[in-house]
Amino acid sequence: MSRSSLQHACSHPHVFNESNPLAEKNTRRAVVFTAIMMVIEIVGGWSFNSMALLADGWHMSSHVLALGLSLFAYAAARRYATDARFAFGTWKIEVLAGYTSALALIAVALLMFYESIVRLMTPAPIHYAQAIGIALLGLLVNLVCAWLLKDSHNHGHSHDHAHSHTHDHQDLNLRSAYIHVITDAATSVLAIIALIGGMLWGADWLDPVMGIVGGVLVASWSIGLLRQTGRVLLDAQMGDxxxxxxxxxxxxxxxxxxxxxxxxxxxxxxxxxxxxxxxxxxxxxxxxxxxxxxxxxxxxxxxxxxxxxxxxxxx
CATH class of the missing domain: 3.30.70.1350 (Cation efflux protein, cytoplasmic domain)
Structure with a gap:
């Protein structure tokens, strides 16, 4: 047998990760919905002087970037799946996108803290009715996107042999996009609570306080995502x-x-x-x-x- 024939006989594919076309399609839809709602919330927040609504809008802008990054990662992983330069496949492109999205969430949390504290120290009148309407619309968009991005493949995996264990089958790229949308939904809920409280009881301080609470939620979820994706990127699987x-x-x-x-x-x-x-x-x-x-x-x-x-x- 010739040398080339022997090399061909010993070679094997290194594409270990299945593509997720449905997730890619739904992520594309979520990007469009989120971008439209981002513009509405930022304009509405400035116009009606609501810090909670404005924070939610800026928060959503980071999601547009993060969801776009997730979409790019799916496309890049698919395009370079058979590229010999990627010795063990292109799956970590998706994981890297998830890690980068988590870093973006940390930046958003810090921005929310800063803007909320500034508004808490220098309060301004808020147009509650209009701001509440926009916040409700934002929540609806977030819930639709969350439904689109919900990962139905996050399940345990067991074997038919004597040893049965649970193995992680999460799509971390999709999970990062899902967390972005869920955190946005949470900040929308907080914004609505703050605006209703301010309108009914005159508690103007609720608006920036809820912005701070939203920042805490965003930071905690992003840290969890950083840990998950960081373990994979650093090959820290010896405890699995x-x-x-x-x-x-x-x-x-x-x-x-x-x-x-x-x-x-x-x-x-x-x-x-x-x-x-x-x-x-x-x-x-x-x-x-x-x-x-x-x-x-x-x-x-x-x-x-x-x-x-x-x-x-x-x-």
Whole structure:
């Protein structure tokens, strides 16, 4: 067999993540709805002098950018899916978009804190009826977008073999877009509460205070998203259930072996790659251990290194 034929026989695709066309389509719709509502809320907030409504509008402007980034990530991941420069696929483009969106949320929270404190110290008259109408419309748009972006694929995954664990199948790019919309819906609710309270009881201070509360909510949700996406980007998966599953396979293997080294990282939604280094005195082949590990279907790329001997070699 020629060298080129051997290389072709050993080669295999590195596209580990399925595309999500429905999520991409709904994200595109959400961008359009959110952009229209952003303009309405910012203009309305300035015109009717409502800090809560204005904060919600600026908050929504960041969502337009974030949702646009999510849309771009889907397109880029699909376009470069077969590009050989991406050794383990393009899924992390989507994760990187989610991480960047979380950073944008942090910036929005800080802006909301600042603007609310300024308005709390220098209050101004508010046109409550008009501002409430716009806030209600904004809430309706947010709820429609949240319905479009709700991830129906966020579920546990179990196996038919003896070991059953839950594995993360979240679309982190879609989740980041969903969180942006949900935080916007929350700030819309807070704005409505503040405006109604101010109109009924003359509590003008409620408007900027709710802006501060909204900033706290935005900051807390963004920190959670940063942690999720950051773990994936830094390949911090050695605490995931699949790692213990790999250890159990080697420990219970009919071929007596010692696990010397193990590296596991995520390459898709609920999909992992691993490098396993094993010491054994038996005349075993890497394919035998690969076959044993393949019962865990979330392991989509397995590399096995065999060291001859009873103890692990010094690295």
């Amino acid at each position: 259930p699949v790692v213990q599953e790999i250890r159990e396979v080697i420990a219970t293997s009919p071929i007596k072996a010692t696990l010397c080294d193990l590296h596991v990282w995520k390459v898709g939604k609920g999909k992992y790659a691993c490098i396993v280094s094993i010491a054994t005195t038996h005349d075993a082949l890497p394919e035998e251990f690969k076959q044993q590990l393949s019962v865990h279907e979330e392991l989509v790329h397995i590399t096995v290194e065999i060291n001859r001997g009873e103890v692990c070699p010094v690295r």
